[in-house]
Amino acid sequence: MVVDDEPIVGKRLKRLLEREGYAVETFTRGSQALEGLGRNRYDVIITDIMMGNVDGMMILEYVKSNYPDIPVIIITGYGKKEIAEEAYRKGVHSFIIKPFRIDELKAVVKEALSGADKD
């Protein structure tokens, strides 16, 4: 699952990750993403922080309290140290600052999925 209010991010990540063999669903609104969580089972969630009503932090909290096994990866341009610390405190798997290299993201996703498998 990819959540980002920038539609381009969703589109590009979907294409790039599907090439790697993952099934990808994208959302531009946090609220829709939360609804999606109730419908399907996701292996990993990639989300931006700064988005309208429901932001990445809230998604992280929601996932960690309802589906603690699903790893959450945050991608954000708002790379403040305090926010990263807060995210790690809330159980984020990785905190990636925009702009990032796709290889970097791919590695993190792989690592997250393997970690989830082991559990």
Added chain:
Amino acid sequence: MNLKIWHKMIIGISIPSLVVIIGGLLTLYYLNNVKTRHGFVEIADDLRERVLEIRRNEKNFLLHKTTEYYKYFKSSISILQRSASNIPEAIIDQVGKSEFLLLRNSIQNYQDLLNNLLENYLHEERQVEKVREEGRHLESFVAKKNHAVELSTDFVLNLRRFEKNYMLFRDKASFDELNKGLAQFDNIIPFCIECIRYANAINELLNVHTDQTRLEGSLQIIGNKLEEITNTISIRERENVRSFFSVTQHRLLIVLVLLCVMGPLFVYKTATHIVKPIKRLAEITKRISEGDLSLRAPLKEHDETFQLSQSFNTMLDKLQFTQQSLERSLELLHEKHVEAEKRASLGFLVSGVAHELNNPLNNISLTAETMKEDLDTMTREEQKEYIQDILTQSERAKHIIEELLDFVGTRKSTAMEKLDIINVLGESIHLVSNQLKVTNIKLKLDVPQYPFFIKGNQSKIEEIFVNIMVNAIHAMKDSGTLTICARPGSGQRNIFIDISDTGCGIEEKEIRNIFEPFYTTKPVGEGTGLGLSVAYSLVSKHNGDISVKSKVGKGTTFSIRFPAYDESSVPEISNT
């Protein structure tokens, strides 16, 4: 002196009162004494009166030698005796014991003498009778002629004449004549019995008479003495009273003078003693109020002013300390103010606008990477779309940078110019829009559609609005409504801008603090507490004012007024 003011007052009042009381008591005592002394004078006068009465009776008695006068005389003496013995011992002690003793003795002597004299008188009477009888005997004896011829009838008759003369006159001449006559008896007939008896009788009478003269003399002497004693007593008592009066007069005069001199002196001394410390304090207070805070009230007297001075000094210490820390704060504020302005602009840019740049950059890099990997399999359409995306995102980045440069550019100007405040408000809202975007806060705008001009500096006014709006956003945390309302006042002379939030609100007692520099309720590192103080001073520099209304839990409204643009007034702004 370590006396309290009221002690001093009591002393100041009681000492003159004491002098008055002592003077009064003294006067009373003297008056009482005068009364007693006057009593003595009366007694002395009484005694003297009685003695004079006695002397009068004495004279009468000695002249007439009758029992009637004797009675008067006697009774007047016993009256004196009674009066003399009726005088109380205490008075006798006061007036003079020896004199009274003398007086009493003299009265006694007088009385004794009187008794002797009375006896002598009786004796005289008897003796006169006897002389006459012997004379008659002698006459008849001579008439019988049975004796010597020498004893003639003539001689005897002559003798009797001498005798009569003596009895009548009792003077020296008649006495000598009688004596001479009697002396002739011996020459004429030595042993004539009748002659001898007659001569003896006469001699006896002469003796009685000598006694009488002596007694009478003594009586008069003692009478004189009585008179003298009473006179001295009376005179002395009078003298006593007179001197007593003059002494009393003197003493009273001294007391009066003392009172007249000491009273005012004492009142003056007391007053100065009371007033001096107060005056000193007043003097110091005046000098301090003129600006010398380093002065202190002296802690000399241990009266009520001591505590006053002490509290006063403590107050001064505090005042001085406050003044010093105020001066320090002011310096600090000055430094912080400059820093805060930097922060308000640059810090804002870094956290907002600069981060915004990451989004288009990320989009570009993601698009580029996708193209790099998939270029071969992409359709022409897809390739065009991707390149368009890159162009659009570059444009977006460029726009962000322009905005940034714009902002930095306007910051440099501090000039006051004609501004459309509605436009500035819009720009300010745009500056915080990024912060709004990451929250659930709704923005409600109620501003005129036409421009409203004021005189001011764009970046400064933006700073005012941004500071207030950022505070409002913080107060609401994640959700709420930020309402911004602008409306011109009557006659278009002012514009009123209200910025309201639905945040936590401010407690009543904290409201007066929020414009203080460094007042903040935010954690260390998040708030400097300078936002509102800077906003306040900036509003003042624009000749406007700012006020706040708040309800805890409901929200807060900041109201700002700016005067409308007016060609005639050109407010200056300092270049800090």
